[in-house]
Amino acid sequence: MTSRLRSHIPLPALGLFPGAVMMLGVFMLLTPFPSSAEYGDVVINKRAEQAGMRPVIFPHWFHRIRFRCRVCHTEVGFEIRAGSNNILMADIIEGRFCGKCHNNKIAWGPQNCQLCHSGLPGLESGVIGGPTTGGPSKW
Amino acid sequence: MKRRLVEILLVACTGLMLAACSGPMQEQTVPAASDVFAPDGPGRWLPIIADGLHDPTGPGAKQLQNPAEALFYLPSAFSGNKVRWVEAIEEGYIEPRPSILDSNYKMQVLDLDVIRTRTGEMPMVLFPHRKHTEWLDCGNCHEWLFKSKRGATRFGMFDVLSGEYCGRCHGAVAFPLVECFYCHSVRRKDLKTPVTELEMHK
Secondary structure, eight states, X not given: OHHHHHHHSOOOGGGGOHHHXXXXXXXXXXXXXXXXXXXXXXXXXXXXXTTTSOOEEEOHHHHHHHBXXXXXXXXXXXXXXXXXXXXXXXXXXXXXXXXXXXTXXXXXXXTXXXXXXXXXXXXXXXXXXXXXXXXXXXX | OHHHHHHHHHHHHHHHHHHHHHOOOOOOOOOOHHHHSOSSSSSOSOOGGGSSSBOTTSSSTTTSOOHHHHHTTSOBOSSTTSBOHHHHHHTTSOOOBSOSSOTTOOOOOOOOEEEEOOOTTSOBEEEEXXXXXXXXXXXXXXXXXXXXXXXXXXXXXXXXXXXXXXXXXXTTXXXXXXXXXXXXXXXXXXXXXXXXXXXXXX
């Protein structure tokens, strides 16, 4: 009975093109989720919360208006992979990583804890909107 | 059998999409509507206090800039930051500094397009060096990620979707992967001189 019923249901034309079906699936998976944070924001929370500070939120959109990618990913030396940089607060105060700019010269200094340590408690490290947060690598 | 498979696939996709949309909801204080749509812009960018990432009760939330205050003034797109960043830089809306160490530094822009042909049913992929070297150094991609030889680096769409190769940046910081046709921009029949087709890889 069920099988007869099924054979009468007209299959969408899509079924004829496996490629198109795959594309549809991909589209559905990648459609930006509503009400998520700004694209490209990076949560850095390897140590911050364990040490009693709020997680750090790094906004790419804000910085890329002011600096080319090479400034941070070549000159400052951030690896292009969220979580692969071991950033200690001592490094920042001594002028490495964020501290290369956040030194009271190029930008405000490390005394403004609340501007970097601004995340909700419990956030996991990672980039917002990336394939590493929503795509097949998490299947 | 084949239909069965297709049905299962479709159901699975719909299920996954629903699961993704209803995702892990975080409890947070609901801001007033006037805050959500303030201060300017048509509400395409969530304000800091409502983005589910910043702590709206923390001291920093009120001091940080809302994306709408800056991004509203740049050429608009539908996805990602909702900004056409290439246009923004080429048409002079923004002028990001190329260096913090050398005030005379000029970006080394390379005008070289590379076409990747192993795309099956999709149009071919055109990789524009110029649009990338406006932002990036050769060393940000060569030789650790891509070899400097056309077609020498073997990867496919699955790698890109998994956050490797082009997907390192696209889908994370540069325009997201929903924009298939920014990359898949060259239809085979539009090419005057046919490129040597490389075989699909497995």
